[in-house]
Amino acid sequence: MFDLLHEIKQTLSCNKLRTIxxxxxxxxxxxxxxxxxxxxxxxxNSFNDSFMSxxxxxxxxxxxxxxxxxxxxxxxxxxxxKDKDVSKVAKENTAHVSMVxxxxxxxxxxxxxSRDYTSGYTGAxxxxxxxxxxxxxxxxxxxxxDINEVRKVTVLPVKVARTLxxxxxxxxxxxxxxxxxxxxxxxxxxxxxxxxxVFIPFTTAKKLNGDSPDINQIKVTIKNVSTAVDGENxxxxxxxxxxEAHDFDPEDQSALWMxxxxxxxxxxxxxxxxxxxxxxxxxxxxxxxxIVGVSNIMFVSVRERTHEIGIRRAIGAKPRxxxxxxxxxxxxxxxxxxxIGIFLGEVVxxxxxxxxxDADAISNPGVDISIAIQxxxxxxxxxxxxxxxxxxxxxxxxxxxxxxxx
Numbered sequence: 450m451f452d453l454l455h456e457i458k459q460t461l462s463c464n465k466l467r468t469i470x471x472x473x474x475x476x477x478x479x480x481x482x483x484x485x486x487x488x489x490x491x492x493x494n495s496f497n498d499s500f501m502s503x504x505x506x507x508x509x510x511x512x513x514x515x516x517x518x519x520x521x522x523x524x525x526x527x528x529x530x531k532d533k534d535v536s537k538v539a540k541e542n543t544a545h546v547s548m549v550x551x552x553x554x555x556x557x558x559x560x561x562x563s564r565d566y567t568s569g570y571t572g573a574x575x576x577x578x579x580x581x582x583x584x585x586x587x588x589x590x591x592x593x594x595d596i597n598e599v600r601k602v603t604v605l606p607v608k609v610a611r612t613l614x615x616x617x618x619x620x621x622x623x624x625x626x627x628x629x630x631x632x633x634x635x636x637x638x639x640x641x642x643x644x645x646x647v648f649i650p651f652t653t654a655k656k657l658n659g660d661s662p663d664i665n666q667i668k669v670t671i672k673n674v675s676t677a678v679d680g681e682n683x684x685x686x687x688x689x690x691x692x693e694a695h696d697f698d699p700e701d702q703s704a705l706w707m708x709x710x711x712x713x714x715x716x717x718x719x720x721x722x723x724x725x726x727x728x729x730x731x732x733x734x735x736x737x738x739x740i741v742g743v744s745n746i747m748f749v750s751v752r753e754r755t756h757e758i759g760i761r762r763a764i765g766a767k768p769r770x771x772x773x774x775x776x777x778x779x780x781x782x783x784x785x786x787x788x789i790g791i792f793l794g795e796v797v798x799x800x801x802x803x804x805x806x807d808a809d810a811i812s813n814p815g816v817d818i819s820i821a822i823q824x825x826x827x828x829x830x831x832x833x834x835x836x837x838x839x840x841x842x843x844x845x846x847x848x849x850x851x852x853x854x855x
Contacts, residue, residue, distance in 0.1 A: 471742040472786030478740070479787045479824065482732030483794025483816055488801065489728045491814030493721050506674075508684055509708040510667040510691070519698040528695050528704050531662045532655070538669060541690045545683045548670040550574045553654040558629045560647050562613045570603070570628055571646040572654020576670075581644065588622040588637030595636075595650040603628065604637040604648040629657055671711060680712040733827070740783065744835040772841075779836025780829060787828040791821065 512528040532551055539549040553572035560567050577583070578590040586607060595602050603626065605613070610621045614635075624635045633649065655661070671683050684707055685699070692699035761771065798815040805811040816824075 468746065468782060471746045472782055472789075474738055474742040475740065475783055475786040476790035476793070478732070478735045478738060479790030479828070480794045480797075481735045482729075482824065483791055483820075484797050484801075485728045485732050486725075486816050486820055487794065487798035487814040488811065489725055490816060490820075491798075491802070491805070491811040492724070494814075495812040505710055505714040506671050507710045508669045508671060508680075508687065509710070510669065510687060511665070511706040513703050513706045515697050515701055516703040517698055517701050519701070520696040522696060526697070528691075528697060530664050530667055530691075531694075532664050533662065534664075534667060534691060534694055537694055538667065538687055538690050542669075542683070542686050545671050545673050545679075545686070546669055547672040548576055550576050550668050551651065551664040552577075552666040552668065553651060553658060554665045555629075555654070555658065558657070559627070560609075560613070561627050562624075564615060565612050567609055567612060567647070569647060570649050570654065572651040572658075573646075573648045574651050577648065578639075581641065583639040583641050583644070586638045586640050587618065588635070590637050590639070591648060591650050596652050599652045599656055600650055601628075601631055601633045601653060602636045602650065603633040604639055605635055606645040606647070607638055607640050608645055609647060610635070610638050631657070674711060677712050677715045680709055680715070684709050684712070740831045740835050744779070744838060746782075748839045775839055776833055776836040779839075780832035783832030783835060784825075784828050787824070787832075791824060 510530070512530045515522070515524050515526045515528065517524050530551075535549050535551045539546055551574070554569065556569040558568060558570050560570060573591060574596060575590060575592055578585070583590070588604070590604055591602065594600070605621070605626075607618075610618070613626055614621050614624050618638070621638050622635055625632050626635060627633070628647070628649065649657075669683075669687060671680070674680050674683060687707070688699045688705060691697075691705060692701075695704075697704040795815060801811075802814050805814070
């Protein structure tokens, strides 16, 4: 084994410039592959963070405007969702609906303290916490007791709390703020990547809204679905239920505005998978130029060592030992410069991650250990293939002809 490594070292040392130039081509190919994979992973991470922060098993429903006449009503009628729609959707779609909740917003309401003010509140139920992956930083979220007792309590996002209550976060929970002229107790502080809603109990929001049955939005959490067709069928079931309740044609797509997060997640996941495949393809094609270079240098090496190979064959060297040496030389060149490319690619991904740290489209670009293992396997296979054909040519050299050429 050590003799083999010594021979390989001597061979590569005799052609330093050619070896380095070929190695640079390999490094460039691997470098581009790692950077492309890293950026692709950054986009994928951002995509996953975006969906995971809002939930992938939900369908959001808003009232729309009808586009066709139905049941004696003309087109152009505005559909206003009601609080009774929540129980109807839940009751009639038990097979694929696990939870239904409503949201009531008032974006013009004044939310203030003696320090500053903002506007808007959202009436919510306890499931809002898990349904939107809100991260509680202090206190608690709205609970069932708040709903049942119509309490005047609120949960603030970190940024709004800092605006209304100042920089000292230890005083946030237990403070009081004014919402629409009423005093509310701050019971919790949360953080979310982009949501900054001032939450109050749904029943309290309804009371502030004059006990109107109107709601802004219905959020349906679905279950027992695995394909886009399943998700679209559940969406149509919801349209059927609400179409019956509000006398509009269930096939009238504009009567309800719906955001099917589940179907969109599957669709975007497919796009991400295709993008990963394209990145691998582009990276591998880039790397091929380096592998061709390795193969060429091994062909030249075999031609220059025709006499040496002839002598080794004449004194009894087995074909397998010659084959092993040439393939090993190729693998070493490919792997050595390939890992240099991996290292440089990771460095660039780290720099890009710092540059785009505040960008929404890219999150933590880079490759993990699984990608590094895959690239290592590619390097070994590519190096073996690059050395295989020159090695097979070497085996065809006849000792007598090789010695005569000298």
